[in-house]
Amino acid sequence: MGNLDLIIHVDEKDSGCTIGNLLRRKKGFSRALVRKLKRSGGIRCNGTPVFMGEKVTAGDVLVVTMPGEEPTLLEPEEIPLDIVFEDQDILAVNKPAGMLVHPVKWEQSGTLANAVLYYWREAGITGRFRPVYRLDRDTSGIVLVALSQYAAQQLAAQLEKKLLRRRYLAVVVGTPPNAGRIDLPLGLKPGHSAEWMVTPGGRPAITHYRLLGKLGNGRTGSSVPAFSLLCLELETGRTHQIRVHMSHIGHPLLGDARYGGDEKLFHRQALHAAAIDFYHPRTGVPVKLRTPVPADMRELVRLLRSRESEFRNQ
Known part of the structure; x- marks a missing residue:
């Protein structure tokens, strides 16, 4: 996958560290990756192969060559990709609604993984498909894919430390307050393998939201129901988190029939992963x-606004 060598310049504060400690404590390498590097002999200091227990001094230059990996065993498929960003460490793709990120037992084709593997094969790249996080099938927007074990670890650590920020746009039923923080634990619904609920024994889950605009009148006796456009940010990333949280507070996503959203006007959950901020795993920049709002959600917002305008003019 291109040049995956990582170059580390040793400064005064790291002088005297062993190479193993430097990689683990200063650069965030996992123990498993350090063990792989130890076996592969993939570390040079000032051009000379070195061992993990050797110490470094200020001015040394370490070159870490990432060990090779087995590719993902999945059939590549020629499926168009909307690439948002790409370099030797990261691939960011704008996933359309209706596409799974990764195959499941009963569906092994037509996924983002199949498409990315084909794209890589055509570019002469062999590697593992590593999405940093996943989106539901019917949620559109940015999916971040790491091109190496090191990049995946760094981005996962940013997720854990809340340095990787994800923001979504959604159309919900009703009009919530102008802003809010939902801190409610989530767990599987009893008797279900893919439906979630707020439950005291669940895993911690926190969602922040901000009202961007009202899309319907919602007056008592009005034939025009109230809808709202929200910006939501995940502090945690549980399965179906936004969908369950918004449904629980009485504002399900439009089109999300599983969690109480009306699907007459829209036939998927009206949710789009529109923005992501993070620090590059190699450079720290x-x-x-x-990504822009997809055409179906743009049309939905236009329709709801036009219905509101028609109601006001009656």
Whole structure:
């Protein structure tokens, strides 16, 4: 996958560290990756192969060559990709609604993984498909894919430390307050394998939301129901988190029939992963990625606004 060598310049504060400690404590390498590097002999200091227990001094230059990996065993498929960002460490794709990120037992084709593997094969790349997080099938927007074990670890650590920020746009039923924080634990609904609920024994889950605009009148006796456009940010990333949280507070996503949303006007959950901010795993430079609202959601917002305008003019 291109040049995956990582170059580390040793400064005064790291002088005297062993190479193993430097990689683990300063650069965030997992123990498993350090063990792989130890077996592969993939570390040079000032051009000379070295061992993990050797110490470094200020001015040394370490070159870490990432060990090779087995590719993902999945059939590549020629499926168009909307690439938002790409370099030797990261691939960011704008996933359309209706596409799974990764195959499941009963569906092994037509997924984002199949499409990415085909794209890589055509570019002469062999590697593992590593989405940093997943989106539901019917949620559109940015999916971040790491091109190496190291990049995946760094981005996962940013998720854990809340340095990787994800923001979504959604159309919900009703009009919530202008802003809010939902801190409610989530767990599987009893007797279900893919439906979630708020439950005291669940895993912690926190969602922040901000009202961007009202899309319907919602007056008592009005034939025009109230809808709202929200910006939501995940502090945690549980399965179906936004969908369950918004449904629980009485504002399900439009089109989300599973969690109480009306699907007459829209036939999927009206949710789009529109923005992601993170620090590049190799350079530490801030990266900000954005995607436009897809055509079906734009048309939905236009329709709801036009219905509101028609009601006012009656």
